[in-house]
Amino acid sequence: MSDLDQLLARGYRYALSLTHDHARAEDLVQDAWLSILEREAPRHVGYFFRTIRNRFLDLEKRRRLVAVEPLDESVEVGVEPVSIDVEDVERGLGTLRALEREALYLSAVEGHTVAEVATLTDQPLGSVSSLIQRGRAKLRRFLSQERRHG
Amino acid sequence: MSTEPLDRAIRDHYESQQPSPAMLERLRSATATAERGRRRPWRLLAAAAMVLATLSVVWWQLDRSGFSPPAPTTVVADSEELTQRVVAEVVKNHFKDVGLDFTTGSYDQLATAMTGLNFQVATPNTERMGALDLQGGRYCSLQGHIAAQLWLEDSAGRRATLYQTLVDPMLDELDGQEVEQDGVLVSFWVEDEVFFARALTGAHL
Numbered sequence: 139m140s141d142l143d144q145l146l147a148r149g150y151r152y153a154l155s156l157t158h159d160h161a162r163a164e165d166l167v168q169d170a171w172l173s174i175l176e177r178e179a180p181r182h183v184g185y186f187f188r189t190i191r192n193r194f195l196d197l198e199k200r201r202r203l204v205a206v207e208p209l210d211e212s213v214e215v216g217v218e219p220v221s222i223d224v225e226d227v228e229r230g231l232g233t234l235r236a237l238e239r240e241a242l243y244l245s246a247v248e249g250h251t252v253a254e255v256a257t258l259t260d261q262p263l264g265s266v267s268s269l270i271q272r273g274r275a276k277l278r279r280f281l282s283q284e285r286r287h288g
Numbered sequence: 289m290s291t292e293p294l295d296r297a298i299r300d301h302y303e304s305q306q307p308s309p310a311m312l313e314r315l316r317s318a319t320a321t322a323e324r325g326r327r328r329p330w331r332l333l334a335a336a337a338m339v340l341a342t343l344s345v346v347w348w349q350l351d352r353s354g355f356s357p358p359a360p361t362t363v364v365a366d367s368e369e370l371t372q373r374v375v376a377e378v379v380k381n382h383f384k385d386v387g388l389d390f391t392t393g394s395y396d397q398l399a400t401a402m403t404g405l406n407f408q409v410a411t412p413n414t415e416r417m418g419a420l421d422l423q424g425g426r427y428c429s430l431q432g433h434i435a436a437q438l439w440l441e442d443s444a445g446r447r448a449t450l451y452q453t454l455v456d457p458m459l460d461e462l463d464g465q466e467v468e469q470d471g472v473l474v475s476f477w478v479e480d481e482v483f484f485a486r487a488l489t490g491a492h493l
Contacts, residue, residue: 146315150307161386164311165428171315172432175322197427200389200404222297224304231301246295247302274294281294 146171149186155243156194156236166190187258222281230280238273245270318432367461374431374485375467375474381428381437382449382472382487388424388439398425402436407454409436410482420448431459448488455483
């Protein structure tokens with residue numbers, strides 16, 4: 139896989155964390171990459187992710203679908219299942235809000251610290267910390283329920 | 289409590305996701321085109337000078353031998369390739385079902401709402417559109433230009449899609465063309481400064 143393919147694949151996975159939809163993720167990546175080419179902008183992962191994010195927020199604002207939830211510090215801690223089914227993870231991620239999925243993605247997949255995620259996404263440290271905690275708690279709760287019902 | 293198993297599951301999930309080969313190919317091709325355009329001007333000038341010099345010599349020799357040149361087939365090939373490229377993109381977008389950004393039956397309302405475009409959504413010529421009612425629109429791109437994808441339906445609820453973007457000299461070449469691909473009839477036309485592409489599935493044909 140070439141460097142360009144790897145960069146595009148990373149961009150796609152990041153876009154998927156925002157949209158949780160294959161077609162919309164590909165649209166985002168395509169629009170962002172074409173915009174970078176057109177403006178002769180830097181072709182590195184940080185700039186690429188930022189372009190994808192800006193495009194996503196722009197579209198969501200137009201659709202008025204950016205949901206706002208109070209950043210409650212007291213999140214419920216669920217019990218983590220012993221074994222985790224891959225399909226359950228995908229469905230569980232679908233129950234999270236876009237910004238929760240994004241924060242989890244940047245932390246768990248890209249390996250960023252909370253402070254780095256805060257810088258990358260222009261959000262306060264406390265907000266990012268809440269997003270990650272709440273995202274994990276929701277996902278644990280979903281997986282526990284699936285395990286009980288399954 | 290450790291978050292490792294959960295984080296690993298999230299990581300495994302995302303790392304198993306891949307973009308489609310078609311998208312990768314499109315973006316590789318766009319990148320290659322952009323890189324060709326970024327070459328330094330002196331290189332382009334040198335290349336142009338070499339081409340001109342070669343052509344002059346060839347032309348002079350052919351002229352001396354009384355040779356009559358054939359029709360310019362290269363231009364036709366380029367034009368066909370452009371048509372195929374735009375048709376393929378329209379057909380791909382036609383089958384996508386990613387939801388509308390704006391739901392309305394009015395072209396005027398859509399023109400007011402879609403402020404992110406570099407042109408205003410236009411009401412197409414009624415004769416071309418026939419009995420297709422507007423359902424709404426979403427942002428998309430066509431050949432790298434920001435565009436509007438409009439959803440339309442006939443009285444039986446069958447969907448057609450209409451694309452609008454600001455016309456440029458390249459897209460202008462497609463004016464009046466009609467091509468069928470994968471059971472989709474794609475028609476191109478230009479009204480004022482707006483380029484239109486309409487996609488109708490077999491049911492409408």
